[in-house]
Amino acid sequence: MVPPASRDAPESAGHGEAAAPPAAPAPWAASVRFGLGVLLVAMAAAAFAIAFRSALALALHRAAGTSDVVAAMLAAPRWARLALPATGGLLAGLLGMLVARAPAGHGVGDVMEAVVLGRVRLSMRVTLLKSAASWLAIATGGSIGREGPLIQFGGAAGKLVSDRLGLPIDRARLLIAAGTAAGFAAAYNTPFAAVLFVLEVVTGIVVLDAIVPALISTVIAAAITRAVLGEAPIYGQRTFHLRSPAxxxxxxxxxxxxxxxxxxxxxxxxxxxxxxxxxxxxxxxxxxxxxxxxxxxxxxxxxxxxxxxxxxxxxxxxxxxxxxxxxxxxxxxxxxxxxxxxxxxxxxxxxxxxxxxxxxxxxxxxxxxxxxxxxxxxxxxxxxxxxxxxxxxxxxxxxxxxxxxxxxxxxxxxxxxxxxxxxxxxxxxxxxxxxxxxxxxQRGIGWKMTMEGRRMVEPAAAPRDSARRGSGR
Incomplete structure (x- = not known):
């Protein structure tokens, strides 16, 4: 999708080997399969976002009579406010032990590596385990965002659907990007920002092949999410007035x-x-x-x-x-x-x-x-x-x-x-x-931005303030 990056790094399917080019299908058949993939990924991202948020609200309502984690903590005794986040962290750590690859990484970093470099290592099993761990941490009062699992699930759904449809690696990368945009749109109800997230953060360059499926997937995901959870901006309608140009x-x-x-x-x-x-x-x-x-x-x-x-x-x-x-x-x-x-x-x-x-x-x-x-x-x-x-x-x-x-x-x-x-x-x-x-x-992947897109460079020693965060920023 990004020619400079693809020249500098081999496109692999996650096993360290170059992906064999598939037999070229008829152009119309390939387009139909890819279009179906965009539809499926967008629907999956929206459904997961709705399920994640609804399950969280239901659990809080059953436990504390409110769907608001802050209200639940305000009503809880002080000892419970101290014990619950520790318990949630322990449960998240136990789930983390089931993940073959250490759960250190943004999730977004995995998506960037898959889309830009073609190193597709996204696993739905790992994503679901991390999402479950994140859900437990949030439900028990951990101070983390819920948007990470939604965004990472969209990317993993793109990988899974592309595998099931037998799409070539270049189309798989586009579908992962579209799924990431759909997850962002489902998380924040901001379809334009979701597309820009993929373009500015994930790909780093405006690529027409990535814009079109990302636009379509965000429309579908946002429409489904709005139909279930409401159409208003998640922080309510706001008005602004500039007092003067100064x-x-x-x-x-x-x-x-x-x-x-x-x-x-x-x-x-x-x-x-x-x-x-x-x-x-x-x-x-x-x-x-x-x-x-x-x-x-x-x-x-x-x-x-x-x-x-x-x-x-x-x-x-x-x-x-x-x-x-x-x-x-x-x-x-x-x-x-x-x-x-x-x-x-x-x-x-x-x-x-x-x-x-x-x-x-x-x-x-x-x-x-x-x-x-x-x-x-x-x-x-x-x-x-x-x-x-x-x-x-x-x-x-x-x-x-x-x-x-x-x-x-x-x-x-x-x-x-x-x-x-x-x-x-x-x-x-x-x-x-x-x-x-x-x-x-930190993983040893360095690149610089040029007018032609991202180019791989030899990374310098990792700076002291580089961090490997919990998954899914």
């Missing part, structure tokens, strides 16, 4: 601040992983220890439980006082680091949105108290969400479009584009790798 300077400063904060968060995750990678702390005790540390935070600050969806809504609505919000962000950083760096499979995408949104509110509060005339703090929360995401993923267009789709307000476009561009620029200056490419560099 306020764009303030949003430019927010882009810089968000990049610095995001870099600090990524380095904290890396530090946490180095601490947990002790030879005497193996599975299943490593994620159990991380769960216990996260539980120590949840015991006194229940709002840090889960992926951050519930407190982010409160941040956007302005329901938290500034002092509590600052404490929440610190607690979320620590709890997420403990959960993710210890190996509990899950994502940091939604936690990053919470951190960026909260940082945006604090930034607006500081400027307003310095006498700078600003618009509403909710607008700075939205832009902070996008800027922090851009800084961690190095995907400014995806981050801007995603928050635009989440807010549904065109007036916020200029601040979004400006802040995400600046955040990405600053973040790349401070650290050349995104949160995803850092994992690949």
């Amino acid at each position: 306020e764009l300077l303030a949003f430019a400063g927010l882009g810089i601040s968000a990049a610095l904060g995001a870099q600090g968060f990524m380095r904290l995750l890396s530090f946490g992983e180095r601490q947990f990678r002790r030879p005497w702390l193996g599975l299943p005790w490593r994620p159990a220890a991380g769960g216990a540390l996260a539980g120590a935070v949840v015991a006194f600050l229940p709002e840090v439980a889960g992926n951050g969806y519930e407190p982010l809504n409160a941040v956007l609505d302005g329901r938290f006082p500034v002092g509590f919000l600052a404490l929440l962000l610190l607690g979320k950083c620590f709890a997420t680091t403990a959960s993710v760096s210890s190996g509990s499979p899950g994502g940091v995408f939604t936690p990053t949105l919470l951190l960026g949104g909260g940082a945006g509110v604090l930034y607006a509060w500081a400027l307003s108290h310095a006498g700078v005339p600003l618009g509403e703090a909710g607008g700075y929360a939205l832009v902070g969400m996008a800027a922090a995401t851009a800084a961690t993923t190095h995907a400014p267009l995806m981050a801007a479009v995603m928050v635009f789709e989440l807010s549904g307000d065109y007036a916020i476009v200029l601040p979004l584009v400006l802040a995400t561009a600046i955040a990405t620029l600053v973040s790349r200056r401070l650290r050349r790798d995104s949160i995803y490419t850092a994992e690949l560099r």
Whole structure:
């Protein structure tokens, strides 16, 4: 799919051998099979997302009378807030022992390796085991995102369907990309951002062959998900008003601040992983220890439980006082680091949105108290969400479009584009790798971006702050 990458690395089916070219079928038959594959993958990604979220809501409702993990933790006694995340981490670690390949990796990194390099090692068995482990960790109050399993399942579904349909490796790579986009769309109800996630993060270059199936798969997955779970943006409709063109300077400063904060968060995750990678702390005790540390935070600050969806809504609505919000962000950083760096499979995408949104509110509060005339703090929360995401993923267009789709307000476009561009620029200056490419560099896979796409390069020694996270960021 990306010619430079395919020249530099052999396309394998996951067994270290070059894939034998299949017999060339009739063009129309191959197109029909590929179209059927896109349909099946999109439906599978949507169904899995609905099942994952519904099962989580049902379990919380049966156990605590609520579908909200934060509300469940608020109602639980303090000892349970401490014990449940540790138990969930232990169970996740036990499932991790069943995975043949160590559960260290974003999931997104696996997809990037499969799509760009043709090294297709995605296993549905491993994906389902990691998803089950992630579900257990989230249901018991772990501070991780649920979007990771949904995105990784889409990619694994693309691999499985391509195998069943007997598609050649080039079509299999496109189907994996389409499944990844479908999983993202099902997770966030943002179809445009889902396609851009594949183009900016996974492929790294606009490839027409990848755009069309990704667009179709996101439409199908988003339509199914909306029909079952609702059509509204997952964080509700938001309105934004730019006080004056001069306020764009303030949003430019927010882009810089968000990049610095995001870099600090990524380095904290890396530090946490180095601490947990002790030879005497193996599975299943490593994620159990991380769960216990996260539980120590949840015991006194229940709002840090889960992926951050519930407190982010409160941040956007302005329901938290500034002092509590600052404490929440610190607690979320620590709890997420403990959960993710210890190996509990899950994502940091939604936690990053919470951190960026909260940082945006604090930034607006500081400027307003310095006498700078600003618009509403909710607008700075939205832009902070996008800027922090851009800084961690190095995907400014995806981050801007995603928050635009989440807010549904065109007036916020200029601040979004400006802040995400600046955040990405600053973040790349401070650290050349995104949160995803850092994992690949740890595996010995290095590449650089050119006008022709990604080219393989000999990786330098892995930087100290490179991290191998829990699966599925």
